[in-house]
Amino acid sequence: MRRAMRVYGWLLKLYPARFREEYEPALERQFQDEYRDVTSPGEAVRLWSGALWDLATSVPRQIFSEMTMDIRQGMRAYQRRSFSMTLAVIALALAIGASTGIFSVMNALLLRSLPFARPERLVELWLSPVNAFAGRTGFNSWWQHSAYLNEATTFSTSEMNLAANQEAWRVKGTESSANFFHVLGVDAIAGRTFAHDEEITGHNSVAVIGYGLWQQLFGGDPAAIGKTVHVNGQQFTVIGVMPANFNYPGKTQVWMPTIFDFEIIPHRGAFLIETIGRLRNEGAFRQAQEMFKAEALRKNPKAYDGNEAQNWPKLVSLQNQLAGPVRQQSWVLAGMALLVLLTACANVAQLVLSRATERSQELAVRAALGASRARLLQQLITEAVLLTTVSTVLGLGLAQWICRLATSIVPPELATQEYTIFDWRVFGFAAGLAILAGVVFGLSSAHLTARLQPAANSLRTQRAAPDAGLKRARAVLIVIQAAITLCLVTSSFALGHAFLKLLGTDLGFRTGNVVTLNVSLQGTTHSGKGEWAYYSNVLSRLRAMPEVEAASAVSYLPLANQIYMANSFKLDSGQSVARVVTNAVMPDYFGVMGTDFLSGHDFEQASGKDADQRVIVNETFARLSGLGRAIVGRHVLSPWRDASYVVEGVAKTARLNGPDNQGGPQIYFYIGEETPPVLTLVAKVRGDAAVGLAKCRDAVRGIDPQVPIYDVKTMDERLDDVLARPRFYVGATALLSLMTGLLAMVGIYGTTSYALEQRRREMGIRMAVGATPRRLRGMMIWESAQPLLVGVAGGMALAIFAGRFLEDLLVTVARPGFGTCLGGGAVLVGVGLLAAWQATSLVRRIDPMEALRSD
Numbered sequence: 001m002r003r004a005m006r007v008y009g010w011l012l013k014l015y016p017a018r019f020r021e022e023y024e025p026a027l028e029r030q031f032q033d034e035y036r037d038v039t040s041p042g043e044a045v046r047l048w049s050g051a052l053w054d055l056a057t058s059v060p061r062q063i064f065s066e067m068t069m070d071i072r073q074g075m076r077a078y079q080r081r082s083f084s085m086t087l088a089v090i091a092l093a094l095a096i097g098a099s100t101g102i103f104s105v106m107n108a109l110l111l112r113s114l115p116f117a118r119p120e121r122l123v124e125l126w127l128s129p130v131n132a133f134a135g136r137t138g139f140n141s142w143w144q145h146s147a148y149l150n151e152a153t154t155f156s157t158s159e160m161n162l163a164a165n166q167e168a169w170r171v172k173g174t175e176s177s178a179n180f181f182h183v184l185g186v187d188a189i190a191g192r193t194f195a196h197d198e199e200i201t202g203h204n205s206v207a208v209i210g211y212g213l214w215q216q217l218f219g220g221d222p223a224a225i226g227k228t229v230h231v232n233g234q235q236f237t238v239i240g241v242m243p244a245n246f247n248y249p250g251k252t253q254v255w256m257p258t259i260f261d262f263e264i265i266p267h268r269g270a271f272l273i274e275t276i277g278r279l280r281n282e283g284a285f286r287q288a289q290e291m292f293k294a295e296a297l298r299k300n301p302k303a304y305d306g307n308e309a310q311n312w313p314k315l316v317s318l319q320n321q322l323a324g325p326v327r328q329q330s331w332v333l334a335g336m337a338l339l340v341l342l343t344a345c346a347n348v349a350q351l352v353l354s355r356a357t358e359r360s361q362e363l364a365v366r367a368a369l370g371a372s373r374a375r376l377l378q379q380l381i382t383e384a385v386l387l388t389t390v391s392t393v394l395g396l397g398l399a400q401w402i403c404r405l406a407t408s409i410v411p412p413e414l415a416t417q418e419y420t421i422f423d424w425r426v427f428g429f430a431a432g433l434a435i436l437a438g439v440v441f442g443l444s445s446a447h448l449t450a451r452l453q454p455a456a457n458s459l460r461t462q463r464a465a466p467d468a469g470l471k472r473a474r475a476v477l478i479v480i481q482a483a484i485t486l487c488l489v490t491s492s493f494a495l496g497h498a499f500l501k502l503l504g505t506d507l508g509f510r511t512g513n514v515v516t517l518n519v520s521l522q523g524t525t526h527s528g529k530g531e532w533a534y535y536s537n538v539l540s541r542l543r544a545m546p547e548v549e550a551a552s553a554v555s556y557l558p559l560a561n562q563i564y565m566a567n568s569f570k571l572d573s574g575q576s577v578a579r580v581v582t583n584a585v586m587p588d589y590f591g592v593m594g595t596d597f598l599s600g601h602d603f604e605q606a607s608g609k610d611a612d613q614r615v616i617v618n619e620t621f622a623r624l625s626g627l628g629r630a631i632v633g634r635h636v637l638s639p640w641r642d643a644s645y646v647v648e649g650v651a652k653t654a655r656l657n658g659p660d661n662q663g664g665p666q667i668y669f670y671i672g673e674e675t676p677p678v679l680t681l682v683a684k685v686r687g688d689a690a691v692g693l694a695k696c697r698d699a700v701r702g703i704d705p706q707v708p709i710y711d712v713k714t715m716d717e718r719l720d721d722v723l724a725r726p727r728f729y730v731g732a733t734a735l736l737s738l739m740t741g742l743l744a745m746v747g748i749y750g751t752t753s754y755a756l757e758q759r760r761r762e763m764g765i766r767m768a769v770g771a772t773p774r775r776l777r778g779m780m781i782w783e784s785a786q787p788l789l790v791g792v793a794g795g796m797a798l799a800i801f802a803g804r805f806l807e808d809l810l811v812t813v814a815r816p817g818f819g820t821c822l823g824g825g826a827v828l829v830g831v832g833l834l835a836a837w838q839a840t841s842l843v844r845r846i847d848p849m850e851a852l853r854s855d
Contacts, residue, residue, distance in 0.1 A: 004035055008051065014059045016066040017374040070382035088348050089391050091743050095344035096388075096433050097395030098736065099337040101402025104426045106330045108417045109323040111425055115245050115416045117185020121279045122318040125152070125292060128275040129299040129313065132156065132177070136199060136260040139177065143277065148288035152277035153183040154259055157250045161523045161708055163230040164217050170520060170710040171213065171253040173231060175265065178257040181208070183278055184248070190214075191225040191240030199257040204264065207236035210253045211244040231256065232265045233523025245416045249274070266522070272563055276318060289315045322413045328808045329729065335805070336491070336736050339484045341433075343740045346477045347747050348387070348441060377442070385438030392434040396421055399430070409728045474751050475787040481744040482791025482828060483798055488737035490799040490816040490824040492730075494806055498813035499730045502723065505659035508618075508652040509558060510594030511715035513685050515693040516557060517700055518711040521677045526707065531675040534703070539586065541699050542683050547692045551683040552589040555676055556581065558656045559718040560711070569667060572635040572644065575625045580665045581656065584676060589668075590616075590651055592684045598622075599629035600649025603670050612672045614648040621665035622650045636667065645669075658722035660811050680711075689714045729809040741828070745835045752784045752839035763843060777840040784836040785829070792825040799824070 008031050012024055031051065038044045113119055130142040132154045143152035155176035162171045174180075178199035187193060188208060198204055207229060209217070218224035227238050236256060247253070258264045259273075279288055296313035320327060367376065403419040412418060421427070519538070521527045526534040535553060542551035556562055570576040590602050598619055615636055622631045635644040653663035671679075681700065685692030697712050713721075763776055796818070803815030816824075 005032060011051070011055055014055060016063050017372060017378045018066050019062045021372055021375065066378070067382060070379050071386055073379060073383070075386075085351070085387070087746060088351050089387060089394070091344045091347050091739075091746070092388060092391035092437070093394035094398065094739055095337070095341040095395070096392050096430065097398025098402065098739075099334070099341050099433065100392075100395060100421065100426060100430045101399035101406075102330060102334045102337050103429050104399060104403050104421050104423065105326070105406050105419050106334060107423060107425050107429075108412060108419050109327060109330065110319065112417065112423070114319055114322070115186065115243075115248075115414070116318075118278070119319060120317075121150075122184070123277055123279060123285075123288070123315050124318055124321045125275040125277055125313070125315055126321075127296065127313040128154075128292075129296045131273045131275050132259045133273065136177075139260075146277075148280060148284065148291045149277040150280045151179060151183050152275060153177045153180045154273060154275045155180060155249065156259060156273050157252060159520075159710075160232050160254075160265065161230075161520050162213075162254060163233075163523060163706075164227075168524070168706050168708050169216075170518075170708040172251055173254045173256065173265075174249060174252040175256050175259045177259055180255065180257070183276065186242070186246055188240035189243050190222055191238070193240050194255075194257045199260055201261045201264070204257045204261055205234070205236050206239045206257065207231070208240040208242060208255045209238055210242050210247055212247075213253045214241045229254070230523055233527060234265055245414075247415050248413075250413065251415075285315075285317070322417070324413070325808075326410050332805045332808050333729070333732060335802075336488060336733060339488060340736050340739050340743075343481050343484050343743045345437060345440075346481050347743045348437075349444065349477055350474065350747050350751060381439055381442030384441035385435060388434040388438040388441070392430050396430060399426075405728070409724050478744075478748060478751060478784075478787040479791040479794065481740070481747050482788050482832070483795035485737070485740040485744040486792055486795025486821070486824055486828050487798040487802055488733065488740050489828065490795075490821050491802060491806060492734045492737040493820055493824060494803065494813055494816045495730045495733050495810055498810050499726055501812065502659040502726065502810075505655070506652075507558070507659060507719075508595060508654035508663060509715075511719050512594075513689050513692070514592060514594075514715040515683050515685055515689055515696055516560075516711075516713055516715060516718070517681045517693075517697055517709055519679055519681060519700065520708055520710075524704070524707050526704070527677055531677060532673045534707075535586070535671075535675055535679060538681065538700055538703060541703065542681065542696060545695065545699060547685050547687065547695055549684040549686060550588045550592045551681065552592050553586040553671065553679040553681050554589050555584040555671075555679060556656065557680040557682070557718075558593075558654050559658060559715065559722050560680065561657075564656065567639045569621075569639060570637045571625060571627070571631070572637065573627070575627065577621055577624045577665050580621060580667050582667055582669065584669045584671045585616075586671045589682065592682050593654075595654060596652050598650045598652060600632040600647070603648060612670055613643075613645055614670060615645040616649045616651055616668040617647055618651050618653040618663070618666045618668075620653045620663055621667060624665055658719070660726065682715075689716065726810050733809070741831070744828075745831055748784060748788065748832050749835040749839045752780060752836045773844045776843050777837070780840045780843070781833060781836045784839075785833060788829055788832045792829060795828075796821040796825060 005028065009028065012020060012027060015024070034047055038047055114122070116122060130139055132139065134142065139152075139154055143149050146152070153176060155174050157172060157174045159170055160173040162169050162173070178194040178196050181187065181193035189211070191208075193208055194206065198206055209224075209229070214220060214224060217229070218227065224238055225240070228235050229238060230236070231254065236254075242255075256265070279285065292315040293313055323330075367373075399421045403421060406419050421430075519535075521531050521534060539551050539553065542548050556564055564581045566579045566581050568576055568578045569580050585603075587603055590597070599622075600616070603614065603616070617625075617631060617636075622628050625631055627634065629650055631647050632650060634647050636647060637644050651668070654666070655661055655663040656666075681696075683692070683696055685696070693712060693714055697709060701707075701709055766776060767773070799816050799821050800818075806813045806815065
């Protein structure tokens with residue numbers, strides 16, 4: 001009996017406080033009487049079933065009833081301070097929205113499961129010593145005898161020409177081993193994936209296409225299975241279609257089992273071989289890492305001598321690899337958003353302190369009329385949760401905007417990694433923030449109200465006396481806000497300064513009024529001997545256009561995010577330069593790009609075969625060779641064949657990857673009759689670059705509509721794309737620091753003005769005995785400045801510590817130094833004192849006699 005009553009008592013705790021106060025004793029007596037009449041296990045089961053049914057049907061109804069009542073009461077209470085409540089809701093909405101938006105990105109990259117079978121066992125083997133270059137037999141023998149891998153696959157992804165139904169497209173294609181889909185654990189929605197012997201030469205002319213390509217080429221017709229497509233001129237038979245949410249790796253649209261047959265798809269140029277595997281044991285990740293590293297060093301012990309740690313072989317989780325650098329950057333932004341959230345919570349806490357003193361008399365009256373402590377606590381928590389819920393609902397709009405912005409700046413690798421707030425984890429995160437913050441604010445309000453609750457003989461007073469504990473609490477909140485604000489402000493200064501340096505960086509070329517078009521002749525009627533004639537025709541047509549000043553072509557265009565081929569080159573004088581990016585250009589390229597020559601000159605316009613025997617090097621190449629500008633006229637030996645080239649000129653170093661990367665050594669060859677099948681056309685245009693780009697595109701397409709023209713952009717657009725990510729990080733940090741600064745200023749203003757209101761009688765007495773309003777304002781401002789100065793000191797230490805993480809957002813950023821922190825602190829103190837000065841302006845309106853009479 002005793003145990004049953006105890007359990008039933010616990011169940012009654014599910015009811016809201018007001019209902020329990022009125023009906024709990026009667027319900028317990030009724031259950032006790034019914035339990036005494038139980039004579040068999042069947043009757044006990046029926047009794048408990050009925051009790052649980054009553055609870056299940058009545059508890060939600062009672063909670064809804066009392067919650068509705070508490071919400072109405074809370075809204076009436078908030079209406080009395082509508083302005084401050086609106087500011088608090090907006091501040092909290094911005095903070096929760098920013099936090100939720102960043103969490104949605106982290107959820108997509110790190111928490112949401114990949115569309116593979118048992119994705120936690122999938123790993124990428126970075127710099128694997130055994131890959132497609134080992135051949136089919138060598139690669140399969142390696143993973144089949146591996147102690148840590150259950151299976152492995154190797155692949156390479158690049159852009160290719162695809163022709164079908166008399167049309168041509170430029171698509172992402174992946175060449176892989178036949179077990180690619182088996183390792184990932186995915187299957188086709190139509191047809192099938194590769195059989196194990198379809199990676200053998202002569203059996204590998206099959207392809208699996210993506211869902212989007214299936215819709216685009218065949219309108220989703222199931223009869224597409226068995227149809228043929230041409231990839232870079234080679235014929236493949238479609239054997240399967242993958243699901244709509246599968247586009248691994250790198251948004252691939254067509255897969256072929258040709259990785260061990262390098263000649264079947266010609267003219268691939270530079271490409272990267274990747275290897276992924278499935279671990280034998282889920283919990284043996286660290287052990288597998290060590291085994292893989294030891295294996296790589298054993299197979300090639302000299303390959304990694306002197307290399308930096310990041311160039312050593314390593315085994316990484318496939319999920320972390322797909323997240324890439326965005327993973328660490330998301331953590332940094334999440335930390336900043338958390339600081340903003342803490343600042344917003346501190347602002348709401350200021351409001352809670354104010355309302356606690358204001359409502360102490362009201363709650364004392366309600367307690368005297370019979371309201372229990374639990375009922376009052378329920379009321380306060382409901383009011384606080386109402387405020388945080390409204391803020392969260394408003395913040396979700398900001399979160400969705402952040403998702404869309406992040407998608408345009410740092411698009412996810414896979415379709416299933418879409419950034420969105422419409423995910424149960426994101427909703428759970430937002431709801432958790434709302435409820436947790438509401439409960440904390442409600443409990444804080446209840447605790448403070450209990451401390452300030454007047455005694456029975458003080459119910460007639462108009463205002464509770466100021467409390468020393470509340471004063472200290474307000475000071476602590478100001479300290480927290482000031483420290484966080486200074487940390488974010490100095491971080492914003494450091495990132496902004498670094499970004500301005502990026503904008504002022506000399507790229508080695510000029511982007512203004514330069515348009516670019518990528519053209520690929522792979523698999524077209526022009527491939528082979530017709531390539532030179534096609535490009536000559538295209539350039540002649542472009543140069544004849546009135547909008548075009550000059551036109552040329554290049555193999556590797558700066559800011560194009562390409563994989564570059566690099567080699568070591570030796571000079572006739574014995575010097576050598578390593579890791580040289582080899583490029584190929586047509587005449588006028590340097591003039592179109594605005595690249596200056598430091599010595600020598602460009603290729604001669606009509607130099608014929610003589611130009612094929614000459615090269616141009618960049619300033620970095622010349623410097624690393626030890627010859628400097630004197631390198632002009634020296635001979636560079638070819639690393640591929642027994643030939644040498646005369647250095648014709650030294651051009652300025654072009655930063656291929658953008659202003660945040662140092663330009664490395666480059667060597668430029670002349671494009672003669674042996675023309676690469678893939679080139680980027682560049683043209684210097686007059687007037688509006690966007691208009692000139694469209695006209696150039698139409699002119700090139702008019703020569704042969706069957707030749708794919710893709711990645712059509714101006715150089716200014718390419719530079720904007722490169723700077724989009726650092727611009728986003730700088731803007732996000734600036735926005736977050738601005739939010740915290742405004743919140744801190746509002747907090748200081750509110751604290752000072754409320755303290756003045758609470759001390760009106762004291763101010764009246766001081767003025768009555770001779771104190772001037774100016775002296776009183778100075779006293780109040782000094783009291784406000786003390787916690788502000790303490791917060792600035794703490795913020796300087798926090799900013800210096802947090803500066804180490806800024807490099808994850810912008811490589812070129814310098815950590816905030818003492819001078820930057822001191823300058824930011826001076827600005828913060830100045831603005832804080834201005835807010836306090838404005839808040840204390842009410843001192844001049846205090847009438848001493850009226851202040852004394854009001855008490």
